[in-house]
Amino acid sequence: MSQDQAAGLRQWADAQRRQQSQGTEELAEEPLDPMIPVPGSQEASASELLLDVSSGPRFAAPQAVTPPVPLKPLWVIGPAGREALTHERVRQRLEQWSALGRDWAASPEAWDIHVVKPDAPELARLAAQHARWALWISSDADAFVKVYRALRLAREHGGPQRLLALHEPHVRRQGLLNNLRAAAAGYLATDLLLLAR
Numbered sequence: 001m002s003q004d005q006a007a008g009l010r011q012w013a014d015a016q017r018r019q020q021s022q023g024t025e026e027l028a029e030e031p032l033d034p035m036i037p038v039p040g041s042q043e044a045s046a047s048e049l050l051l052d053v054s055s056g057p058r059f060a061a062p063q064a065v066t067p068p069v070p071l072k073p074l075w076v077i078g079p080a081g082r083e084a085l086t087h088e089r090v091r092q093r094l095e096q097w098s099a100l101g102r103d104w105a106a107s108p109e110a111w112d113i114h115v116v117k118p119d120a121p122e123l124a125r126l127a128a129q130h131a132r133w134a135l136w137i138s139s140d141a142d143a144f145v146k147v148y149r150a151l152r153l154a155r156e157h158g159g160p161q162r163l164l165a166l167h168e169p170h171v172r173r174q175g176l177l178n179n180l181r182a183a184a185a186g187y188l189a190t191d192l193l194l195l196a197r
Contacts, residue, residue: 071112075126076134076166077159078115080150085136087113096169102195118150124158133160135192137167137180147180155188162191 078085090113097105116123127133135154137147154160171177177194184190 072106072110072132073112073114073130074132074134075114075116075130075160076136077118077150077154077163078136079138079146080118080153083146085115087115090115090134090136090166093166093168097195100169118153118159119157121157123154127158127160132164133162134164134166137165137171137177139168139171139176143176144179148183151180151184151188151190151192155190161189162193164193165195 074090076085076090091108091111094105094108094111098107116126120126135147135151137143140146165177165180167177173194181192181194184192
């Protein structure tokens, strides 16, 4: 029996004793605890006042509230020009990495994804404020030209000097990824992090 129920039962019993000592049939005017059920008759036995254990408690205990885990901000530099990168595409890419057993990817819901253009005026301020940056790498035939252009624009606008290469899992290191990494380091003083296979 919870402390609230016991207090309510004591309060009810005191009211009953006062009523009997006064010789009246009316219930005491003293307010009862609204959370405690009042028995239907004055002759209610103690067993009627107890909870029926087979049916479970009448009042649910308050559930412990777990504070939400803060999302990890991830800033993704998308392609330059009119081609748009959506949050959903980034989320899908993170989901692919997670399915491959990459612990760093966690679940896509753990990330607070922000997509920014490489020539955004606020890029320098954002780069100074945030640590997690990624570079979107497409896998089409013009990928090297598009990604190198986005990297160059990002550096010209004060973008980050260290970025994770966010690419599809099937893109091979030899070729596109290694060439982008070498060009970023050699010409733009940018460290492009490639994930280990």
